[in-house]
Amino acid sequence: MMRSLHVDGDSFLHRLQPGVKLTALAIVSLCLFTIQTPAVLAIAAIIGLAGHCMLRISPRQIWLRLRPFALIVVVVALFTAILNSPGEGLTAFFRLAALALFASLVTATTTTGDFIDVITRAALPLERIGLVRAQDVGLSIGLVIRFVPEIVSRYEAIRDAHHARGLKLNPISVAVPLIITTLRSADEIASAIDARGIRRQK
Incomplete structure (x- = not known):
């Protein structure tokens, strides 16, 4: 969650x-x-x-x-x-x-929903001239906002796991699992978005 x-x-x-x-x-x-x-x-x-x-x-x-x-x-x-x-x-x-x-x-x-709505409306002029799809821009910004606390939470979990095992924190042992779990979560979210037809398939 x-x-x-x-x-x-x-x-x-x-x-x-x-x-x-x-x-x-x-x-x-x-x-x-x-x-x-x-x-x-x-x-x-x-x-x-x-x-x-x-x-x-x-x-x-x-x-x-x-x-x-x-x-x-x-x-x-x-x-x-x-x-x-x-x-x-x-x-x-x-x-x-x-x-x-x-x-x-x-x-x-x-709320994240309000952020998405505002950014989507702001991007509509760019959509009219064919530069971007406003809904995709709003969704992207919303996901970034939601991912910030999620990444922090994952870092804290990795840090606590290191401490519980008596291991010292180092950039590689923290970055690798953090990147892997974040990319996995991003892939799952992208699949869920596509499954619901929220963004247009290219």
Whole structure:
């Protein structure tokens, strides 16, 4: 059973139209990349973190949602600080942290079905000129969103299995089973989609 990033609730963000949330996220993301002041970006990150309080979930649950992005944020910020300057590294850290927090808010308050509907409608103009099939684009985005927590769950299962056997974690022993199980699951989902005629056969 695939886990979902969505959190049930009745907050203002839950009631907001999915299209509005995605548009706002796009605008906020653009704004974050134009801001160069660490203090302002830090305030944005705090606002994003405060927004999670509306979800009525524990700090541990918030951390579990953000943990997959935490390493990326830290690594990018660290390399930026080393290659450029500590100030730019701090700017990168708060910018990416704020972006991750706002994106997490949108995924937490929007169901996968709503994501698919919005993306499908947005892709309709491209379908009219023959570039893509809107339904396939929406379905692809929806599956990506659903696979994020699933991959994290599989990694945790592999890690726990290593610990239970007293084995040390190494990239190969983790990556190989993770890739195999993920590809197997993707193949099963693709077969189920084709069996139901959801996407058009080429």
